[in-house]
Amino acid sequence: MIKVLFFAGLRERLACDSLELAGEGVETLDGVRHKLGQQSAEWAAALADERLQMALNQELACADAAVKDGDEVAFFPPVTGG
């Protein structure tokens, strides 16, 4: 399984903090995003936002980063700390 986390505005829009996703057929962060988008049009739209940032095992990562079983993935809007 792949653990998926959502933060801030995206978390609210999806009404979901985190979920577990079966890793079959998912090879990259973009693959995770596509699989999640199949849940509904709302999820597809929310995850299609080009400004979304992605993290893989708590490090910022690109859409083509390889994902494997046991990984922790996160999607979130551009950060606004500091």
Add this chain to the structure above:
Amino acid sequence: MIKVLFFAGLRERLACDSLELAGEGVETLDGVRHKLGQQSAEWAAALADERLQMALNQELACADAAVKDGDEVAFFPPVTGG
């Protein structure tokens, strides 16, 4: 009269904190420097140091700045505060 101050290493080399100089024939900061240099070879040498900075009425100034009676002039080595 023109009040002339010396600071730091220059003050020590000249063994002089300050003096009063008659303003006759002195038109610029460089003129003050030349007139002071006439006191002795040691003064001439100390004041010939090209790195010396000059102030006129407590503002950094260039050698050609005009000097008049009642002004306060200062000569000192490059500053090293901070």
Add this chain to the structure above:
Amino acid sequence: MAAEISVSVQVQGFDPGAEYTGLRSGNTADGATAMFVGNVRDFSPAAAGQHKEVGVLELEHYPGMAESALTQIAERAAARWPLGRIRIIHRYGRLAAGDEIVFVGTTSAHRQASLDACSFIMDFLKSRAPFWKRELDSDGGSGDWVEARSSDEDALKKW
């Protein structure tokens, strides 16, 4: 000469004076200390012109990643400048106008290194550390998320 790095992600406030003391304690090799403190402002930068009052800010963060992101930014700074100590604190949770949000402190033998590193850390923290601000409404309800500014992303280009 690895820099000493200390990172805290916390709910509670901090005392910049005490942080200064910590950066200096037993540290006479470094003559330069640069510090930056970010506080909650009383108006929203997004509301250009119209000074919208901000009563309370809520900061969400990604636990675990927030600490490691800040540590990595500090390590990048330490690799680039000759730093003695680096201290970063970032708060999360609810904050009122005037409250401290973030502290960055750096020490070095060279003043420009300490100031540049402080600026570098703040720039990367703004665009790379997983924190999100929301302005709560005056009635305490959930307000709008603060939008990221392109000027913050642009600020990274100078490094």
Add this chain to the structure above:
Amino acid sequence: MAAEISVSVQVQGFDPGAEYTGLRSGNTADGATAMFVGNVRDFSPAAAGQHKEVGVLELEHYPGMAESALTQIAERAAARWPLGRIRIIHRYGRLAAGDEIVFVGTTSAHRQASLDACSFIMDFLKSRAPFWKRELDSDGGSGDWVEARSSDEDALKKW
């Protein structure tokens, strides 16, 4: 929107924590505070490689001009960046290793403005404010005057 400028040239020490409090007090318009503190190091930068111990430093200054030079530098910074408050303290007299020499603090609505102004003020202070350092010998006798560094003059070119 003239910045509030406060300059002190003094023998006595100062408390950076108290200075931070002064910069922030009643100041919720500015979300950014940048500070720089210079301390007496335990070795001489002139003695490259060979760590010459410095016990005591003596700082001479030009009374009157020192205050006005620092005020002018602060005014130049205020004309260039949108600053709320500027605080500069420079000590003179005898200082021991670890003692604070100089404090520069700036506040702004913009973090980069506060950090750049702090760096600008330190650069101009180093090359334009009339202070001179002398390293006293360990037996308390008059030691050598610190030589000005060309790197300090060069630092002005970026502004």
